[in-house]
Amino acid sequence: MNRGKNIKKLAVICLTGMTALALASCAGDTDPGKNLLMSEEENDRIVDLFSPMEKMEPDAENVARSATDKTVILAEEQLGVKVGYITYTAENYQEKTYDEIAIDRVRNNMDDVYLLNPDAIQILGEEGKLQDLSGLDSAENLREIVKTANVVDGKLVAIPQEVVAYGLFINKDMFDKYHLELPETPEDFLECCRVFKENGIDTPIGANRWWLENFVFAQAYADLYNGGNTEAEVEALNRGESKYSDYMRPAFEFLQELIDCGYIDAQKASVSEAIEGEGEDFLAQKTPIVMAYWGAANTETAYGKTDFELQVIGFPSHRGQMPVVPMTGYAVSIDAEHKEDALRTIDVMVSDEALQIYAETNKVISPSKNVEVDCIPALKSLNEKIKENVYVLGSNAGMKVEQWGNTCLIVRKLLNGSTVDECMAEFDKLQEESLRK
Incomplete structure (x- = not known):
């Protein structure tokens, strides 16, 4: 392309x-x-x-x-x-x-x-x-x-x-305050956000314009990378026998639900740089959830020094918490x-x-x-998942359609008002272009 x-x-x-x-x-x-x-x-x-x-x-x-x-x-x-x-x-x-x-x-x-x-x-x-x-x-x-x-x-x-593993950075103190378990599935995650919203937290998820695709990858490819049939599924995508948009649709619908419910500020996320956009509110305990990479938990200029108990977990999927790599x-x-x-x-x-x-x-x-x-x-929770070979790849050179950058751009279209159907059409277009090569 x-x-x-x-x-x-x-x-x-x-x-x-x-x-x-x-x-x-x-x-x-x-x-x-x-x-x-x-x-x-x-x-x-x-x-x-x-x-x-x-x-x-x-x-x-x-x-x-x-x-x-x-x-x-x-x-x-x-x-x-x-x-x-x-x-x-x-x-x-x-x-x-x-x-x-x-x-x-x-x-x-x-x-x-x-x-x-x-x-x-x-x-x-x-x-x-x-x-x-x-x-x-x-x-x-x-x-x-x-x-x-x-x-x-x-x-x-x-x-x-x-x-490099990406995960959800959680203010455990805020979860404990409202008697919430750390979320495993998309349904768990939505319920946590609902409780936070009802208790006066305007935006439960601090987001930026770069990393929301992690939610998408965790849900779209949980089975592909953990179902024991990875090579065959990737080959089917490369040959056009299956569609990227079929994998992506449920995940984009979930992301749209987070936006519609006000759990993510789409306008702010669409212009915010990573960590700079949401980090201040997270550290000030105004928002309980952000997303970042492993190293940010070790770095004092990011989230390596907090005034609360920090936990880093995988993104929600029907297979449970899922790191994105x-x-x-x-x-x-x-x-x-x-x-x-x-x-x-x-x-x-x-x-x-x-x-x-x-x-x-x-x-x-x-x-x-x-x-x-x-x-x-x-980081122990995220580390255990990786050691157990539980993860999804955010980039896979074996896929004919480049994943990380393309998905990030299409997520940004969603943030700026495109419909889920329009976003899926973008994936279909990319796949068609790859098949013509």
């Missing part, structure tokens, strides 16, 4: 729980090649990594030692390579996003390794621009959720360093100049040893089934 600028802007802002990507969502450099550092020493083994980091020179000392930095250093020490990575600058080119720059660089073979969002992974994977990573030793340790999300045409084209990942260009060293570097960066370091530093869910890290009490 012909994706407009809006969908390009979604990938970083909507998706990532990774701070680096969030910082890079707004703009690009007028010259995608300007910031690529070239080695002047012919004997150096250099791996060029394009991501929203700020290590300006391959052999520069990393003072900050972020989680990613530590895994890069591990690769450098074990392999004897030098990794140079840098992002585009934000002040010169306000229209181009990180995704647009990254896709352009991959197509023009400008780097070796790239940190990509799902939309870019899907586009470049379908174009055959990314190396199959399934032969890496570290790939054997990946959770099935990671493989499912990042396989395109039978090839594992990207591997993340964390699994989109996926970013590192990829290697199929024509990378330093391909062998790039593959070895990635293999170290996503090895169990490196992922243990990364997970302990950032307190996140690891893509490796062998790596576990203690999480804060607020």
Whole structure:
């Protein structure tokens, strides 16, 4: 399909729980090649990594030692390579996003390794621009959720360093005040909102224009990802034998009911940025429910420090509380100049040893089934679901219709007054376009 600028802007802002990507969502450099550092020493083994980091020179000392930095250093020490990575600058080119720059660089073979969002992974994977990573030793340790999300045409084209899970952030004190159990199903959720509304809470759900699609995914795909028939159902969608709109309709009807009942302020949500729009009211205990990604519970600038008991749970579905998991990942260009060293570097960066370091530093869910890290009490419920392989994917590179960005845009149409039927027509149009490819 012909994706407009809006969908390009979604990938970083909507998706990532990774701070680096969030910082890079707004703009690009007028010259995608300007910031690529070239080695002047012919004997150096250099791996060029394009991501929203700020290590300006391959052999520069990393003072900050972020989680990613530590895994890069591990690769450098074990392999004897030098990794140079840098992002585009934000002040010169306000229209181009990180995704647009990254896709352009991959197509023009400008780097070796790239940190990509799902939309870019899907586009470049379908174009055959990314190396199959399934032969890496570290790939054997990946959770099935990671493989499912990042396989395109039978090839594992990207591997993340964390699994970003979205959930409902709950003020448990307010639920206890009104003797409410944490909701499992859509019906439970509606009843909680009704009680809050009747007790003077004007808007029980604090929402923004990016993350309401999580309600949709949890309900639309609960069976697809947890019914034991995922591969066949996805293939039926890709062949046009079943319709995305049939999956999506009940979830959009539920979202419309939340709007009609006044549980969500559609007008405010349609213009509010993530956390900035609803965070103040949530922290002030004016609204009991918001939605965010795992890392926000660990971050004091988001919800890591509250004056009430915080609980993070999955979104309501007929199968119970359901985490929603989109996926970013590192990829290697199929024509990378330093391909062998790039593959070895990635293999170290996503090895169990490196992922243990990364997970302990950032307190996140690891893509490796062998790596576990203690999480804060607020996240235990969400963590247990992931460990039990109970989840839905918000992004799946195996689906011919890109999910996260497209669904976000269609949800925004609902917020701005489109009917459920009109929204379903949008999904049908996207599916028809994918079938003509």
